[in-house]
Amino acid sequence: MSVDKDTVKKIARLARIAVPEDQTETLAGELNGILNWIAELEQVDTEGVPPLASVTGHPLPLRADQVTDGEQPESVLANAPEQASSFFVVPKVVE
Template sequence: MPNKDKIVDVPTVNKIARLCRLDIPEANKENLTNDLNNILGFVAQLDEVNTSNVEPLASVTGHKLPLRSDFVNDGNIEDLVLKNAPENSSGFFVVPKVIE
């Protein structure tokens, strides 16, 4: 059984926030850590059930993955695609410089 009380700590919250590009005020971090631990602790109750012989459930509806045929029926909507971009130029999105 995993420790339900302390699954995440503040450094973990910091890491997740960085990965998600979220700016979390210092004052909120303690609360957020508690919230996350509560949520994860709640979900961790599932660990009490033996699921070793149970297939993962992907859908409760029994639907199958729909497939489409390979033809072009979309695109040619640059204006629409760029409409919400804060900046664009000659058909490109323009963003602050990102370079490896």
């Protein structure tokens, strides 16, 4: 599997990271270097091995579906780049 300039643009778009056109080539080279190195894993026989997603060894705990926090809009908005009347402000989405 190899990454070309178009794939870099596609991944960058998925990750919402703007990548200037003149950097796509370099980035493709770097990503391929890493991906080729990672490809070593293909040598490992993992037939019948279940994936390990969590090492805790205990099931996820459940709690009552109750509100335990809230009513503090000032705190929530304290670090907002832009806010207005207790809302986060973003560029216009709907025309």
